[in-house]
Amino acid sequence: MNIYIKINDELIKISNExxxxxxxxxxxxxxxxxxxxxxxxxxxxxxxKELGGMSDE
Known part of the structure; x- marks a missing residue:
């Protein structure tokens, strides 16, 4: 799955490091x-956290 956010009219892929x-x-x-x-x-x-994908460790 690819996740993107738009910053200053530029799409940034954030689905990896x-x-x-x-x-x-x-x-x-x-x-x-x-x-x-x-x-x-x-x-x-x-x-x-809401999805249960991270803990507070």
């Missing part, structure tokens, strides 16, 4: 703020 690196690179290239990236990661983590 490379996708998370892409988000980090957007921050490094000043195309995305660190606060926005943190919100994306928090939402993804929340969704996984």
């Amino acid at each position: 490379e996708g998370f690196k892409n988000i980090i690179n957007l921050v490094k290239n000043n195309k995305l703020s660190q606060i926005e990236a943190n919100k994306i990661f928090q939402l993804l983590e929340k969704g996984l």
